[in-house]
Amino acid sequence: MKTPLGRMGLLGLLVAGAAPARAQTIAITGGTVYPVSGPKISNATILIQDGRIAAVGVNVAVPAGATRVDATGKWITPGLIHANASSGLGVAGLNGQQEGGVQGEVNPSFNPAEGVDPAAFTIPIARTGGVTGALLVPGGPFLPGQIPAVNFSGDRVDDMIIRKNAALVLDMSDNSKGAGGGSRAGTMARIRRLFNDALEYSRRKPDYQKGSIQALSASAGELEALLPMLRGEAPLVVAANRRIDMENALRLKQEYKLRLVIYGAVEGWQMAKEIASAGVPVVIEPNRDIPSFDGLGARLDNGTLLREGGVEVIIAQGDPGGERNLRYAAGNAVRNGMSWDDALQAITANPASAFGLTDYGTLAPGKVANLVVWSGDPFEFSSAAERVYIKGRETSLWTRENELRDKYKKLPPQ
């Protein structure tokens, strides 16, 4: 077809294919909804319009033309948010293929977002576990970089990003002793010097440019990158497991008026009241119970005791089985004494609020429609995520693993 019309026709098709499809109106009916923003609702309808939750309840009118999804007998929750993820930081999770860290120990300007590969094999695998969003945490000692918050769906990184700089990481565990010259006290001194220099730099930029300022402990770019955190625009995530490390983190919070999130908190149960009264959310691994000198007080009911002390708990188990297993980590928290509702909140609303993802984490009207239709209790091995919606669109749950399985289901493979 050499006619202009033919070419135009083809071009038109391509354009239509490339344009973002208009988000549908979807009504998911008949399921039991756990909105997290309120108590569970049986036989509820969730109405999704323009990628957001339009209504949730038993008496929701379904507009004509809406796509109806029957969820009778199913459980529906917000999409899970993994607060310590790496899926997408590299096309594969292989050693040597990761993009989550850079050399050195003072890298507050490093943000791994531009290393995220939307085609990563690990992303659909995470979705099979109902994980729709993630905090991508850079790796490395001391100040490894910034945490972008992403949705686990999108053709381009920019489609995935929820908040590019959702937090800044500071590691105060054994990992970072070297950065302090071999002592935690040295690490604290170095942190204060960096923070003070960043504030000094911010106050005296003209002097800095004229060179009439004494030498600062990091480059202007690195100091600049500390400022959003020092202004309270993004939380400081502190990896701290030992009690004294958490005490030091709380001290920094007070001295610099920071928003703080503690990661690890292995001995957090020993100081739940202090953490709670400082209003600091804590990210824990519910299965962490092996003692090390970075946290001799490890115990399985850490999360339960933190909750009882009034701390806002976030669950994010590191798991070689992948981020899809976040729901089982929540199940294990329940096994270790946490309430089921608290555990669900710890993988939905709590990570959203701790990182300022105000449009996410619950199924309240107006929120972005990230949600999961489960065959049963999401924390149980017998249940599966049957449908996963991100920004109001159903996403694929087909993985590379499924394809391999089907190839070898009958031997020899055809």
Add this chain to the structure above:
Amino acid sequence: MHRRLVRAASLITLSACAPAGAQPPATTPPPAVAAPAAQASAASSDTLSFDRPQYLSTYRRRANPPVLIRNATVMTATGQEIPNASILFRDGRIVLVGTGVQAPADAMVVDGTGKFVTPGIIDTHSHLGVYAAPGTQAESDGNEATNPVTAEVWAEHSIWPQDPQIPLAIAGGVTVMQVLPGSANLIGGRSATVRLVPARTVQEMKFPGAPYGLKMACGENPKRVYQNRGPSTRMGNMAGYRAAFIAAEQYRERWDKWLKDRKGDPPARDLRNETLAEVLRGNISVQNHCYRADEMAQMLDLAKEFGFKIRSFHHAVEAYKIADLLAANGTAASVWSDWGGFKMEAFDEILENAALLTQAGARAVIHTDDPNGIQRMNQDMAKAYFAGLRAGVALTRDQAIRWITANPAWVLGIDQWTGTLETGKMADVVLWSGDPFSVYSKAEKVWNEGWLVFDRLDPKHQYKTDFNIGQTAPGVGR
């Protein structure tokens, strides 16, 4: 920091080996299988070192009252799941399993209403004790990474019985484990099969009569560790195994000839070849860390070349691709439920590995290689079971329970004594708070050969290792 919070996959892993030889009787600790010779018991100073007892187990069953658990769902791992059933055990042996069992007058009676009973869990792949917590370099004793072939080392000479990870594994219902050397080497050394019981010495843990295993490793780990001195390729790995077994064949021949008539001076002992010769004699079982299907096929050929059997592949991420070959060779596959993707040879992990192996008639085992995973092996089993069901594989719950009980018992050559709940078997028994296929269930009581080694409801039966003692936080009761 990412590394701190995220549990890194244990990248250094082990592998397993071969056939179990004739088994000694269960009740008396037999001589270790190490030495080739028979005249073992005389320990006088005129005997030769290899004729003397070699590092014997000193494990002794604890005397305990009989136990009757009643009104429980009993999963026997022999094909049965019996509701409202009882199990009676006495003197370390199972007396009866079924319904209508009467309590002897002196029995401890446990109400199992709403609870489940399974055999004690067995992990074919652990490094507890050789990579002990708290994880300092000082106790990193799992890899003798000084030579690609270190068949001469024995894992039991590294095991620290005070590893605080041991009681945590007991609380997960594990009663027996194989502790292996790491996977840095082509041939890493001897494994030890031990009971998870409070002990001062590893000898007090060693499972009497369990054959030794030989740890071998394929693929990425050895060629990475030895890239500068070799082997640095997979073909180099193969050449390394073959050279070692060629030397061992000659050694075995020299010794077998001398042992026949014991004339003249005995050949010089060589620990490396002594262990490999025992593999060739069929007395030590090969436990082979091997991820890729094509490499497993190469190892099966290696075993044929030298006339031994590989008892189990370990990690075996691609076992499902050659499930038919494994079934035909009688080689088990010890696998994870869902670990993969962390390195190239683990890239093709699928959730249905254990299910597809079972479907093909191969012997599937869920193993851990991990001090966290070993605390929740029932959960890994459940993940693999439901993944299989969802993929349309016809599996029974009993088949899944066998992945962590009867099948690993076979891999370790102890299946005539443990791994199922049957009259006459050792009383390695776990009482679960609920269905072991549920995330919410916990091992509530664990009996190791009739000894109550863990009771979640009674701190008197929650032992601490010496390392755990005296670590009370200031102002906080622990």
